[in-house]
Amino acid sequence: MKGKSPKDSHTIMNELVLPNDTNTLNNLMGGRLLHFMDIAAAISAQKHCNRIVVTASVDNVSFHHPIKLGDVITIEARVSRAFTTSVEVRLDVYAENIPSGTKVKSNDAYYTFVALDQNGRAIPVPALIPESPEETELFEGALRRRQLRLVLAGKMKADDATELKALFFATEKK
Template sequence: MEAKKARESFTVKNSHVLPPDTNSHGTLFGGKLMAYIDDIAAIAAVRHCRQPVVTASIDSVDFLHPVFEGHAICLEAFVTWTHNTSMEVFVKAITEDLLSGDRKVCTTAFVSMVAVNEENKPVPIPAVYPETDQEKRLHAGASARHDQRKERRKESKELAEVYGTGLPW
């Protein structure tokens, strides 16, 4: 399988933040932004591997700036690193006051996606290679982030075993 350039998966999504998308503070629901992140990461991942994908994890999402009603939200994503069947997708979300033009990065996130076949079994994917300095920086730290995700997943499984499906009382 031939490796692909990171920029081949680059994806952009814009949305106007409307009243149904906002909470009582007039800002975008955090869950709505997380749904946008998952959606754009999936598109970038499919562009990379040309296979169906599923979300394996989303690293922490820190809300750096509020996204107000009437503003625009622009998300950019691309595949930064690949493993055998999984890939890391970097997502950056930018809020824009459409009247003033003021723009701020409101969050960044790393999303792990896994390519699957018709039986939802993981399938091999092409490697990715960075070209720009920004792509190289993200690629260089990806293996360590992958190891952190594996450890976090192990801890999550342990918690699931300890707490199970029963009620706590």
């Protein structure tokens, strides 16, 4: 299977924050943003895999700035690494207030998707070939993030998480 570049899965999604998306403070609800992010990430994963994909996990997400009613959110998604049947998608979220001309980064996150065949079984995906230094950094960090999420999901023994252990060992020596 031919490898793909992160450009192949690059996806940009825009949404206008409407009253039905907000809480009583007129800020975008966190869960609504996670929903928009899931859609952008799924489109990106599908572009990479050319398959139906399902969300396997969402890493912890922190919301740094409230997003206000009337703001425009921009979600950029691209595959940061492909494994055997799963892909990690990196998301960057921005909030723009068009009348005031301000745009701030709200948060970033990683979603993991598994590609499925017609019978709903996990199926191998194309490799991801990073090109820029930033893409290479995301690609390398993905192994560590994968181990952390699989350990937390009870799908990997902490003892087998070699990348994670190396990280903690390096920190201890400082």
